[in-house]
Amino acid sequence: MLIRRIAAGALGLLLLAGAGLAVAEPTPARQKELVHMVRQDCGSCHGMTLQGGLGPALLPAALADKPAEGLVATIIGGRPGTAMPPWHRFLAEDEAQWIVARLMEGFPK
């Protein structure tokens, strides 16, 4: 897992250096993993369709008035006093940013 993430990160850096881009976008393979993780593992509480369960809905309308940085911080660090755990063991911050951006526009299937 860790090795894969380091590899993915290194590959990302190479791509960035090569293309001279400023945006850290997860590789397509990692994007697929992230979508699966959100639908299935975040979905344990937020629902596979992200319409909410024990945790709140994560649909664009529900997130529209929330600042993206706050959502990224919630994913990475959790929310003490609630059931929301920190996911930093499994996600880099730029990956959480990518997830939040996708959630706010309507999450991929």
Place this chain on the structure above:
Amino acid sequence: MRTVLYLLGLIATAILLAACGSVAVREGGSAVPLRGTGDLGLVIERASGHVTLVNTSSREAYARIGGLGDLSHASVVYSRDARYAYVFGRDGGLTKLDLLEARIVNRVMQSGNAIGGSISQDGRIVVAQNYTPGGIKAFDADTLELLSEVPAEYAPGQFSKVVGLADVPGNKFAYALFDGGEIWVSDFSDPKRPVTARYPAGRQPYDGLVTPNGRHYLAGLFGEDGVALLDLWQPEKGVQRILDKYGKGEEKLPVFKMPHLRGWSVAAGRAWLPAIGRHEVLVADASTWMETARVAVKGQPVFVMASPDGRQIWVNFAFPDNGWVQVIDTLSGQVVQTLQPGKAVLHMEFTPRGEAVWISARDDNRIVIYDTRSFLRIGSLAAEAPSGIFFTSRAARIGF
């Protein structure tokens, strides 16, 4: 010629029917072999709104039914004749299936966001538990007509998500209010006018169970270390706290999936319960409710499930340890087996007498069957993102 053959066929069918008496003729004219349902069950295919009907004797699927809506976190109860399954979908859909004819007999949308359901002791009332709007709703088990509802309004204008719904003796249902921190017991003796008693339980109950004899209701707490216990034989005594402060003031650990509780937790005179966040199974004496042991396991337990004879406890785990299953021997209290049934193990179900256990591996699109004595894989079935597995033996158990 064709007509003659057809007539011959009809005569042969009639002779067969008369001879073996093992075929029933439906109104439409098609024949179905007579059979019981004791070795049948179903598997939820969570992503596609399908269920696969299975036979635990032949270890095969025999039918697949679609159109059940959002089945992520779906659960199932059975009619007391074990012929009909009631499937509670996440989207509030309640679907009644006929296991023999392999078809949907009825379906209603009963809420916006549901988490499961239960069936009354007399089998006449099916009750759904809902997150949105928070509360429970009772339906006629025959017609799925709405009979009554109990909104989980624990303070004026404040509604709670309902968890841990279980049927208890006397056509009552016990459940817990995640946001309200209470256990409620609703008496449906008069199904249209339920009477509800409330008991303060503790912070954020996440699920509940009824002991196999129907006497005690236990609600696991997420917001604090401990379990709320209500003696249904003398509920006026209120909730007693057991396994109190099992984390002993240690920093709370993140929980990557809420554990599930059900009456299978009691075995060999003890209750075997998942510790919240910790890689442990907590063991309490089922008469004194004092902690007797802890068993270290591979991850955060989700299902801690006793075999029907109570000799083994099978445990699966939350992400990221959800590829493992461990088996605890209840006599020695030790982990005796560590298995890797597949990717993303979501659920386990024992055959009625426990010679085999069926395990769903969601990300392998597979059900894997193990012999519980040899721990050998004895079969497998394809299923699309399988989650819950429910056999008809649940029909005869209280609290399921």
